[in-house]
Amino acid sequence: MLPAIKNRRSVFPQFFTDQPVEEASIEALLEAANMAPSHKKTEPWRFRVYTGAGRDQLSQTVKEVYEAARAPEVRDPKVAPKFAKKIDQSPVVIAVFLHRDPTGSLPEWEEVAAVACAVENLWVSLDHYDLGGYWSSPGFLCGRYGQWPDAEDNERCLGLFYLGHYEMPDLPRPRGAWEDKVIWTK
Numbered sequence: 001m002l003p004a005i006k007n008r009r010s011v012f013p014q015f016f017t018d019q020p021v022e023e024a025s026i027e028a029l030l031e032a033a034n035m036a037p038s039h040k041k042t043e044p045w046r047f048r049v050y051t052g053a054g055r056d057q058l059s060q061t062v063k064e065v066y067e068a069a070r071a072p073e074v075r076d077p078k079v080a081p082k083f084a085k086k087i088d089q090s091p092v093v094i095a096v097f098l099h100r101d102p103t104g105s106l107p108e109w110e111e112v113a114a115v116a117c118a119v120e121n122l123w124v125s126l127d128h129y130d131l132g133g134y135w136s137s138p139g140f141l142c143g144r145y146g147q148w149p150d151a152e153d154n155e156r157c158l159g160l161f162y163l164g165h166y167e168m169p170d171l172p173r174p175r176g177a178w179e180d181k182v183i184w185t186k
């Protein structure tokens with residue numbers, strides 16, 4: 001197996017260190033994401049990168065989106081602080097967006113799949129820069145088109161990717177046998 005695939009893992013914000021992440025590394029990760037495949041070359045991935053003081057704006061946006069998505073009587077007061085803490089623990093947070101082809105040339109699933117390919121490119125690249133991270137997809141953030149402040153009507157958030165340098169024990173990542181997920185016809 002390719003080392004980049006073997007070494008890809010979810011690293012959660014509590015394991016991030018204070019070591020700053022070089023902007024050049026972030027750019028290289030986004031360049032890798034941008035090499036993802038997409039049907040009809042619609043390139044439907046979009047990213048918003050939050051670092052430094054920009055993360056305060058992200059915490060505020062997450063709070064606003066949560067409050068817009070949940071009526072006051074069902075809101076959990078712990079949600080916004082929980083996300084603010086994760087954002088604060090993360091040197092870099094990348095909000096992931098689906099940008100639907102305005103001509104509607106493709107079914108949505110194909111463009112969602114292309115965005116996931118882009119995120120996977122980024123994710124498998126992290127190890128090269130001694131970075132770790134994970135993709136978080138809270139339901140309230142990933143629901144509707146245009147709900148993110150400033151998002152276009154054809155843009156929908158598909159979650160947050162938290163990343164940073166990290167110190168974490170090497171935990172097992174069990175998987176069911178690949179043989180059980182494959183049907184061969186010979």
Ligand SMILES: Cc1cc2nc3c(=O)[nH]c(=O)nc-3n(C[C@H](O)[C@H](O)[C@H](O)COP(=O)(O)O)c2cc1C
Pocket residue numbers: 008009010011134135136137138159173
């Ligand atoms: C589309 C997608 C959404 C995910 N959303 C979440 C999430 O909201 N919360 C979470 O803890 N992990 C989330 N994950 C990470 C998975 O939990 C993780 O990849 C899985 O447990 C396997 O662990 P590994 O990445 O270390 O191999 C998501 C992964 C994907 C691909």
